[in-house]
Amino acid sequence: MKPRELSKDECISLISAAKFGRLGLSNNDLPYVIPMSYVYHDGKIFLHSRGKGKKVEYVARNPKVCFQVDAMEKGRWSSVLISGTASLSDDIETKMKMFAAFMGKDMQGHGGKQFKREDLEKMPMTIWEIKIEELTGREGIW
Amino acid sequence: MKPRELSKDECISLISAAKFGRLGLSNNDLPYVIPMSYVYHDGKIFLHSRGKGKKVEYVARNPKVCFQVDAMEKGRWSSVLISGTASLSDDIETKMKMFAAFMGKDMQGHGGKQFKREDLEKMPMTIWEIKIEELTGREGIW
Numbered sequence: 001m002k003p004r005e006l007s008k009d010e011c012i013s014l015i016s017a018a019k020f021g022r023l024g025l026s027n028n029d030l031p032y033v034i035p036m037s038y039v040y041h042d043g044k045i046f047l048h049s050r051g052k053g054k055k056v057e058y059v060a061r062n063p064k065v066c067f068q069v070d071a072m073e074k075g076r077w078s079s080v081l082i083s084g085t086a087s088l089s090d091d092i093e094t095k096m097k098m099f100a101a102f103m104g105k106d107m108q109g110h111g112g113k114q115f116k117r118e119d120l121e122k123m124p125m126t127i128w129e130i131k132i133e134e135l136t137g138r139e140g141i142w
Numbered sequence: 143m144k145p146r147e148l149s150k151d152e153c154i155s156l157i158s159a160a161k162f163g164r165l166g167l168s169n170n171d172l173p174y175v176i177p178m179s180y181v182y183h184d185g186k187i188f189l190h191s192r193g194k195g196k197k198v199e200y201v202a203r204n205p206k207v208c209f210q211v212d213a214m215e216k217g218r219w220s221s222v223l224i225s226g227t228a229s230l231s232d233d234i235e236t237k238m239k240m241f242a243a244f245m246g247k248d249m250q251g252h253g254g255k256q257f258k259r260e261d262l263e264k265m266p267m268t269i270w271e272i273k274i275e276e277l278t279g280r281e282g283i284w
Contacts, residue, residue: 020214022164024173031166031173033210035221037284068175072162079177142179 006137011080014069014137015040019105021069023047027058038067041101045082047128048098051090056126059086067130078139084130094127095120148279153222156211156279157182161247163211165189169200180209183243187224189270190240193232198268201228209272220281226272236269237262 006014015021025032034055039046045067049055059065065086070079099115115123148156157163167174176197181188187209191197201207207228212221241257257265 020219022175022210024166024175026168026171026173029168029171029204030206030225031168031175031208033164033166033173033175033208033223035210035212035214035219062171064172066173066175068164068177070177072177077162077177081175083172 003138003140006078006080006139008135010078011135011137012040014071014078014080015045015082018069018071021045021067023055024066024068025055025058026062026064028061032058037102038069039098039101039105041098044132045084045128045130046098046101047130048095048102049126049128051124051126056088059088059128063087065130076139076141078137080135080137082130082132083134084132086128086130088126088128090126092117092121094129095123095125098127145280145282148220148222148281150277152220153277153279154182156213156220156222157187157224160211160213163187163209165197166208166210167197167200168204168206170203174200179244180211181240181243181247183240186274187226187270187272188240188243189272190244191268191270193266193268198230201230201270205229207272218281218283220279222277222279224272224274225276226274228270228272230268230270232266232268234259234263236271237265237267240269 019037020035021038022033023036036047063086065084067082070077099120161179162177163180164175165178178189205228207226209224212219241262
């Protein structure tokens, strides 16, 4: 059976509900994919990572990213693909905004711990803000 | 807590057990990620798709791909990343080999249906063989 295109509302509904997705980067035309927790907030995708490492090095060279989120059920799959541009920041206001959104989503990341401003200031953390330029989705059967 | 590198054996064990992964392609340095069922067989990753569409178009231009497989548990994640080169084929021997491997893995794809040679010959299907050039894995906590 041919896959069906998801409407924009169905895409938003899927990315609002899920907790993990896969970030796709391209480094000199070589693809790189890693799983990440995220939150969809304010019409953007927010991720957080350490301030260094392969993905930070790759995105600094090429900020065009994709973020893929799916729901895999027995016999059926649906998947949303977001294409966009990432901007990275480690300022405290951005950290606070992202953590509030994560907590609002009941992510239970970091053991569900609540962080204070002074804790977040000390954490060596980079926030990724992905501006959505394209949003498409499909569903089908295996 | 810092993620831990997985050994090669741990990577193989994870990719042997899982049923779905995410294929990463790069099209003119733009990343593209989609979920796919797969089988790890003969030291390679086998996928199947229709003979046309975005991913077939992209891989024809750039056969350097990655395939990412993870296990997400409450509080813990592990992920394997394979980098390699894809070659596509629609010959009947390759189809038969791949379907035997899929069936051996009890994939339950296509409703668990068994296919005869004459069925496979008629199916408009492309087999992807990914030669593994790099295999790395990590595990950590959310």
